[in-house]
Amino acid sequence: MADNILEVRDLKKYFKTPRGQLHAVDGVSFSIQRGQTLGIVGESGCGKSTTGRCVLRLIEPTSGQVLFDGEDLLSLSSREMRRRRCDLQIIFQDPFSSLDPRNTVMQTIAEGVRMRGKYKTRAQVEGRVLELMETVGLAERLVNSYPHELDGGRRQRIGIARALAVEPKLIVCDEPVSALDVSIQAQILNLLKDLQRQLGLTYIFITHDLAVVNHISDEIMVMYLGQVVEKAPSEELFRAPSHPYTKALLSAIPIPKVGGERKRRILLKGEVSSPIEPGDECRFAKRCAYAGQVCREGCPGLRELSAGHVAACHKLGADGEMVP
Amino acid sequence: MKLDSKKKEGLKQYRKRSALGEIFHRLRRNKGAMAGACILLVLFAVALTVDLWLDQEKVIGMNVRDKLQGPSLQHWFGTDEMGRDLFWRVVYGSRFSLAIGFVAVFVSLIVGVPLGAVAGYYGKKVETVIMRFTDIFSAVPAILMAVVVVSVLGTSTINLMIAVGVSSIPGFVRTTRAAVLTVRNEEYVEAARALGKSDLYIIFLHVLPNCLSPIIVQTTLRVASAIVSASSLSFLGLGIKPPAPEWGALLTAGRDFILDYSYLTFFPGLAIMITVLAFNLLGDGLRDAMDPKLKR
Numbered sequence: 001m002a003d004n005i006l007e008v009r010d011l012k013k014y015f016k017t018p019r020g021q022l023h024a025v026d027g028v029s030f031s032i033q034r035g036q037t038l039g040i041v042g043e044s045g046c047g048k049s050t051t052g053r054c055v056l057r058l059i060e061p062t063s064g065q066v067l068f069d070g071e072d073l074l075s076l077s078s079r080e081m082r083r084r085r086c087d088l089q090i091i092f093q094d095p096f097s098s099l100d101p102r103n104t105v106m107q108t109i110a111e112g113v114r115m116r117g118k119y120k121t122r123a124q125v126e127g128r129v130l131e132l133m134e135t136v137g138l139a140e141r142l143v144n145s146y147p148h149e150l151d152g153g154r155r156q157r158i159g160i161a162r163a164l165a166v167e168p169k170l171i172v173c174d175e176p177v178s179a180l181d182v183s184i185q186a187q188i189l190n191l192l193k194d195l196q197r198q199l200g201l202t203y204i205f206i207t208h209d210l211a212v213v214n215h216i217s218d219e220i221m222v223m224y225l226g227q228v229v230e231k232a233p234s235e236e237l238f239r240a241p242s243h244p245y246t247k248a249l250l251s252a253i254p255i256p257k258v259g260g261e262r263k264r265r266i267l268l269k270g271e272v273s274s275p276i277e278p279g280d281e282c283r284f285a286k287r288c289a290y291a292g293q294v295c296r297e298g299c300p301g302l303r304e305l306s307a308g309h310v311a312a313c314h315k316l317g318a319d320g321e322m323v324p
Numbered sequence: 325m326k327l328d329s330k331k332k333e334g335l336k337q338y339r340k341r342s343a344l345g346e347i348f349h350r351l352r353r354n355k356g357a358m359a360g361a362c363i364l365l366v367l368f369a370v371a372l373t374v375d376l377w378l379d380q381e382k383v384i385g386m387n388v389r390d391k392l393q394g395p396s397l398q399h400w401f402g403t404d405e406m407g408r409d410l411f412w413r414v415v416y417g418s419r420f421s422l423a424i425g426f427v428a429v430f431v432s433l434i435v436g437v438p439l440g441a442v443a444g445y446y447g448k449k450v451e452t453v454i455m456r457f458t459d460i461f462s463a464v465p466a467i468l469m470a471v472v473v474v475s476v477l478g479t480s481t482i483n484l485m486i487a488v489g490v491s492s493i494p495g496f497v498r499t500t501r502a503a504v505l506t507v508r509n510e511e512y513v514e515a516a517r518a519l520g521k522s523d524l525y526i527i528f529l530h531v532l533p534n535c536l537s538p539i540i541v542q543t544t545l546r547v548a549s550a551i552v553s554a555s556s557l558s559f560l561g562l563g564i565k566p567p568a569p570e571w572g573a574l575l576t577a578g579r580d581f582i583l584d585y586s587y588l589t590f591f592p593g594l595a596i597m598i599t600v601l602a603f604n605l606l607g608d609g610l611r612d613a614m615d616p617k618l619k620r
Binding site: 056058082083084085086088089090092093094097098099100101102104111112115159162163166 | 510511512514515516517518519520521522530533534614615616617
């Protein structure tokens with residue numbers, strides 16, 4: 001049996017709106033093996049960030065189970081949960097708003113260090129902060145700087161150091177590089193990969209950037225309107241995308257090659273349908289080139305295409321080809 | 325603990341003043357703030373010691389022959405309708421007025437800010453309950469509210485201060501809540517929650533420090549209105565009894581003569597204005613000193 005550090009079962013988060021229930025996350029299930037990275041991709045508003053925050057209980061899910069090391073986090077009281085929070089951390093997208101503008105680098109990281117309770121005296125805490133700064137590649141002289149004095153990449157490193165300070169086992173990376181310059185993106189991604197190797201971390205990596213997710217993930221989960229439409233090991237997904245939405249997403253990756261063969265792009269028409277009170281139909285049906293009667297009549301479930309590769313589409317044949 | 329000596333030294337090298345020391349250091353370089361602080365220092369020194377060196381007779385002793393004289397070398401601020409020297413009355417009045425302004429605002433600050441912070445941070449039912457009570461509270465006229473408080477607690481100077489403070493609580497609740505609302509969804513608040521910090525820790529160490537500006541402004545402005553509303557209570561016989569001077573009361577008394585002897589209202593008004601200005605300068609300086617973005 002695989003060593004799953006996290007298992008999420010039928011996670012749902014509905015928000016109340018004046019026009020009805022908004023199904024932000026609707027029956028998402030997945031599991032991650034220890035030390036691996038699960039990439040979650042999808043367009044804005046598909047519920048990928050909400051999923052990440054529900055796992056951490058930063059947003060209380062409506063229903064479902066989040067088994068972390070076999071223990072259901074959602075059944076914990078808020079006090080017990082606070083104690084467990086050290087095991088699960090989050091790195092935010094925007095390094096400009098994720099750091100308290102009134103705290104120095106030292107104060108920000110020390111906050112996390114103190115949570116573990118291992119470092120008692122001030123000198124110990126400060127020593128640990130300097131260690132962490134070195135780990136994430138921040139120069140020591142920045143220790144008393146304020147966030148507004150630093151650039152985006154450095155700020156993001158502070159965010160990473162803060163998350164590492166409590167010695168977590170799993171980190172949810174919520175678009176950690178999409179607010180950064182491309183040159184810095186690579187640095188941060190490599191830092192995250194190095195840290196994973198050194199510390200045996202498990203990542204949930206949320207992004208809309210497919211090139212990024214390919215670089216870092218072992219497995220990729222594609223979400224559309226609060227549901228998982230496809231999940232597969234990264235290589236497999238890039239080699240043989242099955243769901244029409246995944247195909248469209250992948251065809252949109254630019255190829256940095258001059259004079260090469262032009263790839264045919266799949267252009268999606270129409271708009272994302274509303275996540276408020278969605279009917280019992282395939283949520284992608286309105287934009288899908290293959291959609292037929294059956295798609296409008298029922299929501300497709302996930303089917304296994306090959307080992308570890310699942311997709312949710314009525315029109316998908318057993319061989320992974322589309323059936324007209 | 326694998327902390328090598330190089331790191332220990334490095335730490336000392338980068339260590340700066342403590343947070344409080346830093347704030348004080350920056351405050352000292354702010355001329356306006358220092359001016360405000362100096363004025364307040366003088367005012368408080370006078371208010372606290374005036375009993376010791378000022379003859380009561382000078383303050384309340386009547387001398388009808390000299391009544392309603394304009395400002396002169398003998399009577400710097402002139403004399404009132406009873407011939408009492410206005411300058412000494414204003415000086416002596418600082419004892420009451422400063423205490424009222426300070427204590428009343430302090431009362432509403434320590435009650436109003438936590439309530440507003442809790443309402444803004446938790447939202448939902450907690451917010452509804454607190455804010456609706458605040459609404460009910462502010463629907464009752466401030467004077468009436470103060471009258472109720474004074475008549476429940478009894479007439480005394482300290483109760484007067486509490487009464488004035490209580491009636492300005494709603495303002496603080498609203499201001500704080502509004503400021504907290506803008507901060508509570510920031511990601512650094514979420515990050516602190518993800519670290520497992522308690523709600524109280526987050527409210528007092530992350531949310532409130534980032535909400536200071538409007539609260540400080542509200543505080544400095546409230547000092548003035550506290551002094552004035554205390555005088556209306558005195559007028560109703562619920563506060564400081566005449567002939568004890570108090571700036572608000574002096575203003576009210578001078579109002580009857582405002583056309584012919586305007587200096588009777590001008591000087592007490594000036595005293596209130598200078599006090600408020602000093603609070604304001606210090607408050608603004610404090611706000612700037614506490615904001616690391618405005619460094620240098």
